[in-house]
Amino acid sequence: MQDAPQDISYRREGAVGHLTFSFYNGAAGVDQCRRLESALRYAAQQDTRVLVLRSGPGVFCNGIHLGEIEDSPDPATAAWSNIQAINGVCRALIEINDQITIAAFAGPAAAGGVMLGLGADVIVGRSGVMLNPYYDIGLHGSELHTLTLPHRVGHQGAATLLSAKLPISTDRAAAVGLVDLVGPADPGEFSEWLDDVADRHTDPAAWRGVIYSRIPVDRPLDYYESLELAEMARDVYDDSHGFAAARRSFVGKNRFRPATDGLVVSGDRTDFDDFCKRRSVPEAATAHAKQQHRQVLALGAERAEALDDLHLAAMHQAGAAGGHPHLADGLRDLGAALDCGKDLGVESIDLVAQIVDVDLGGVQ
Structure with missing residues (x-):
């Protein structure tokens, strides 16, 4: 060697x-x-x-x-x-x-x-x-x-x-x-x-x-x-599940703009709607997730520390209140994902929406 x-x-x-x-x-x-x-x-x-x-x-x-x-x-x-x-x-x-x-x-x-x-x-x-x-x-x-x-x-x-x-x-x-x-x-x-x-x-x-x-x-x-x-x-070879388009989107996203949301961004346009349609996400849920997605992105990198504190507080609240059994785990995973810049798909954006509704109201 x-x-x-x-x-x-x-x-x-x-x-x-x-x-x-x-x-x-x-x-x-x-x-x-x-x-x-x-x-x-x-x-x-x-x-x-x-x-x-x-x-x-x-x-x-x-x-x-x-x-x-x-x-x-x-x-x-x-x-x-x-x-x-x-x-x-x-x-x-x-x-x-x-x-x-x-x-x-x-x-x-x-x-x-x-x-x-x-x-x-x-x-x-x-x-x-x-x-x-x-x-x-x-x-x-x-x-x-x-x-x-x-x-x-x-x-x-x-x-x-x-x-x-x-x-x-x-x-x-x-x-x-x-x-x-x-x-x-x-x-x-x-x-x-x-x-x-x-x-x-x-x-x-x-x-x-x-x-x-x-x-x-x-x-x-x-x-x-x-x-x-x-x-x-x-x-x-048959592109039976859209590999060619998904590959182009993934490569384009990672070359031209770092992202934390798993979406392809090009100027003022995103492929969020197509992303959701491919997964049959209801229109109302898509709109709700888009709203919360924008709110999360608005936090910016400079708010990472506040977001970490928020996750810890939310986890404590979830445990103390006997809330959803997976909320604490979900928050922890989401926090770590955001912290390391992990790509998040639409399912994670829906989780973001749930967390924002419950715990992110005070972070504007």
Whole structure:
């Protein structure tokens, strides 16, 4: 690994190997995926007992590189190559047999980036980090998630997470089984905590316990991948779920204007109405969400601290008053999402509307 590029590095400390990758904006293009797969296979050949796969202080991974795909003269072929390349990374992680693998969400992850991490034996995350298992970009998704996600949360839990299309904090992810352990929110403290977790898993008893609880693979990985790729082929080549338009919108938004609302903004125009129509959101609810969406954006970055205080107060009020059972969790997730600039879809905007009605009246 002496010639490894700076965005992928491997180091060994005793019986623990640490593989760290840091891709710009979390986008894993074909080249990044192939190099990460090679790094994983190299790490798997070392005589360590534990392998930690983690991101740097920024984003863990957001899946395939939509920008590279959009810029390609043949986006469909580029997308297909990227999907196969990221699947190669997922396979390399799942196929590691002689070491315990730990995937560490030191930063936020979305879509295929979340699914990539699920191939590890142990999954940990930094407290407050947001995970979005499904970003609605017009793709069924692959990354062997039809194997790994149900193993974590069951088939019903997997269906719920994928249909909700909402971010979830690592703290809540631990409650539903998506994450095993949650470490400190401070990045430095998290790294120290992660080192300790890895060291503890070198203990023979802990090592055997994890090995025996591994994902049961009763069919070849090709079985799961082929079914996923059959759906993806229709999405990529037949554009069966609007991948081309969604991809163009996503890339355009992220290149020309940072956003926290998941909408494409171009001058005075947004695609909010089209966004809602595609999801059959009632007209009245759309109008209400648009109003509250404008109010939230009006807070601006300079009000982030006040918004954080508001979330804490609202969570306390919700708990003390015995309100909606998920209000506190929803507020916490939404607050973290806004704080890190997470893209929010129309479902989250509806949640914003509910929160504004209840708790944001005093913030003008």
